[in-house]
Amino acid sequence: MAVRGQAAIVAVGSTKQGELPGRSADEVAVEAISLALDEAGLTKADVDGLITCRAGMGRGGVDTGVGSLLGINPRYSATLDYGTCNFSLHLGTMAIMAGLADVIVLAYGATQRSQRVNFGVPMGVDLAAASGYVHIAGPAGLALQRHKALYGTTDEQFGQIAVSQREWARMNPLAIFTKPLTIEDYLAKPYLVEPLRRDDVTMISDGGAALVLTSAERARDFPKAPVYVLGIAETTALRGDRDPENLMRPWLANVARDVYASAGLRPEDIDALYIQDPTAVWVLQMLEYYGFCGLGEGGPFLAEGHTRPGGDLPVNTNGGQLSESYMWGWLHLCEAVRQLRGECGPRQVPNADVAMYCSTMTFTKGAASIISTHR
Amino acid sequence: MSYDKPLPDVDDPLTRPFWQGLRERRLTIQRCGRCGALRWPAAPICPECLAPGAEWTDVAADGELWSYVVYRRALSPAFADEIPYAVGVVALDAGPHLLSRISGPVDTLKVGARMTARYEDVSPTVTLLRWVTESPGPENGGGSSGDHND
Numbered sequence: 398m399a400v401r402g403q404a405a406i407v408a409v410g411s412t413k414q415g416e417l418p419g420r421s422a423d424e425v426a427v428e429a430i431s432l433a434l435d436e437a438g439l440t441k442a443d444v445d446g447l448i449t450c451r452a453g454m455g456r457g458g459v460d461t462g463v464g465s466l467l468g469i470n471p472r473y474s475a476t477l478d479y480g481t482c483n484f485s486l487h488l489g490t491m492a493i494m495a496g497l498a499d500v501i502v503l504a505y506g507a508t509q510r511s512q513r514v515n516f517g518v519p520m521g522v523d524l525a526a527a528s529g530y531v532h533i534a535g536p537a538g539l540a541l542q543r544h545k546a547l548y549g550t551t552d553e554q555f556g557q558i559a560v561s562q563r564e565w566a567r568m569n570p571l572a573i574f575t576k577p578l579t580i581e582d583y584l585a586k587p588y589l590v591e592p593l594r595r596d597d598v599t600m601i602s603d604g605g606a607a608l609v610l611t612s613a614e615r616a617r618d619f620p621k622a623p624v625y626v627l628g629i630a631e632t633t634a635l636r637g638d639r640d641p642e643n644l645m646r647p648w649l650a651n652v653a654r655d656v657y658a659s660a661g662l663r664p665e666d667i668d669a670l671y672i673q674d675p676t677a678v679w680v681l682q683m684l685e686y687y688g689f690c691g692l693g694e695g696g697p698f699l700a701e702g703h704t705r706p707g708g709d710l711p712v713n714t715n716g717g718q719l720s721e722s723y724m725w726g727w728l729h730l731c732e733a734v735r736q737l738r739g740e741c742g743p744r745q746v747p748n749a750d751v752a753m754y755c756s757t758m759t760f761t762k763g764a765a766s767i768i769s770t771h772r
Numbered sequence: 773m774s775y776d777k778p779l780p781d782v783d784d785p786l787t788r789p790f791w792q793g794l795r796e797r798r799l800t801i802q803r804c805g806r807c808g809a810l811r812w813p814a815a816p817i818c819p820e821c822l823a824p825g826a827e828w829t830d831v832a833a834d835g836e837l838w839s840y841v842v843y844r845r846a847l848s849p850a851f852a853d854e855i856p857y858a859v860g861v862v863a864l865d866a867g868p869h870l871l872s873r874i875s876g877p878v879d880t881l882k883v884g885a886r887m888t889a890r891y892e893d894v895s896p897t898v899t900l901l902r903w904v905t906e907s908p909g910p911e912n913g914g915g916s917s918g919d920h921n922d
C-alpha cells in the first residue's frame with residue numbers, strides 16, 4: 398500500500414525553549430504532549446499509540462518512563478534511540494497503516510542544557526579521541542574543508558546559512574538567538590573548529606516537542622487542517638567510516654530519490670524546506686543531494702539568497718537549530734506543520750502547500766518526509 | 773610533567789597489535805585471512821566476508837591529506853594547552869582512511885598534500901601516530917613533477 402495520504406499530523410505542541418532547570422526530560426516531554434493534545438481537542442484517554450525518543454546522551458525519553466508519567470496504557474508504544482522526529486513520523490505512519498494504533502503521539506523532551514551535558518567528552522579513547530578529535534564540529538568541519546577543496550566553496554557563501562536562518566529566527570517568538578547577524582558579522586568572528594565558526598554549530602538547549610498523528614479517515618475530525626504525509630524515505634550508512642567517503646554522506650542521494658518517488662513529487666514542488674542542522678554543513682550537503690542545486694554548487698546557490706526570507710526556497714523558517722533551539726530536529730517538523738496551516742505571522746511563506754523535512758542521524762542514517770495540507 | 777590527556781587502552785586484545793606497532797614505529801592494521809580486505813577500524817570479524825579473526829599487516833604510513841580541521845577553541849579541557857591544533861584524515865596509499873593529530877604548523881595545510889607518519893611516545897606504554905607534511909625532496913627543488921611556479 399502506498400504511503401501517500403494514509404496518515405496526517407493533526408496537532409503539534411512545543412514548550413518554552415532554552416533553560417528549564419530542575420525538570421526531567423520526561424516531564425518536559427509530557428508537557429509537550431499536553432500542549433499537542435489540547436490543540437487536537439483530545440484527552441490522553443484518546444491516545445492509543447506513543448512513540449518517544451531517547452533524550453540526548455541517554456537521559457530519559459524511554460516509552461516506559463514517559464508513558465508511566467503520562468499515565469496511559471496505549472495499544473502500541475515504542476522508543477527510538479535517535480532523534481530528528483523524521484524517524485518517529487515514519488514509524489508512526491507504519492503503525493497506523495498496519496492498524497496497530499489510530500491516534501499516536503510522537504514526543505521528545507530534553508534538559509541537556511540545565512544538566513550541563515558535555516558534548517566534548519569522547520565515548521571511548523581510540524586514536525581519534527587521543528588526538529583531540531571531539532565534538533560534532535570535528536567531523537562536520539572535515540566535511541566542509543573537503544567541500545571547499547573540491548568545489549571552491551567560500552566562507553562567505555557558506556556563512557549565508559547561519560545568516561539566513563538568523564533572519565528567519567528574528568521573526569519567530571520561540572527562537573533563542575535573535576540578535577541580528579550579517580555576513581560581515583559572521584566573517585568577523587573567529588573560528589571555533591576551522592573552517593566552522595560558533596554560528597555554524599547548534600547550541601545546547603532544553604525543551605520539548607510533540608505531534609499527534611492519526612489516520613486520514615479520522616484526520617478530518619480535528620480543529621486544525623490536517624497535514625498529510627505524502628511521502629517518506631530512509632536509508633542507512635551503518636558501515637560508517639568503513640566507507641572512506643562517508644563524511645560527505647553520498648548516500649543522501651538515495652533518500653532524495655526515494656522520498657520524491659514515494660510522494661510522486663520533484664524538488665520544484667517543495668514550497669518550504671526543512672533541514673535538520675546540528676551544524677550548517679548538513680544544510681549545505683542536503684541542498685545538493687536533495688536536488689535544489691547540483692553537487693558542489695551549494696556555495697553559489699546560497700550566495701544567491703534562495704533560502705532567505707523572500708527567497709524562492711525558504712529553508713528552516715524557524716531559524717533551525719542554529720538560531721531557534723536544539724530540539725534534535727523536532728521543531729523543524731512542528732514549524733513545517735504550522736507553515737502549511739498558514740499560522741506563522743511575519744515569517745509565513747506565502748501559499749505554502751508542500752513542505753519537505755530532511756534529517757540525518759549523524760553519519761549513519763538519513764530520513765526525509767514530504768507533507769502537505771492536500772492529500 | 774607526565775602526559776595527562778585521554779589515553780587508549782593499549783592492552784585491549786582487539787587493538788593491541790596496532791598500539792604495539794606504533795611503539796615499534798610501524799603502522800599495522802588488520803587484513804582478512806580469507807578475502808584479503810584491509811580493515812580499519814579494527815573489528816573481531818571481517819565486515820566484508822564475515823570471516824572471524826584477522827591477520828595483521830604492516831602498511832606504508834604515507835598518503836594524501838583527505839581533509840583536516842583546526843581546533844581554535846578548547847572544546848575538550850584536556851587539550852586546551854595545545855590550541856590551536858590540527859586533526860586530519862589521511863587517505864593511506866594502501867586504501868583505508870586514518871584520522872589522527874597533525875603535528876607542525878596549522879596554517880599551511882592543504883587538502884591533497886602528501887603526508888607521512890611520525891611516532892610520539894607520550895607515556896611509558898603508549899605511542900601515538902602524528903601526521904606531518906612530507907618534506908619536499910631536496911634534489912628536485914621541492915615538489916612533484918606536476919609542480920610549477922606561477
Ligand SMILES: [Zn+2]
Pocket residue numbers: 804805806807808809818819820821822823
Ligand atoms: Zn574477509
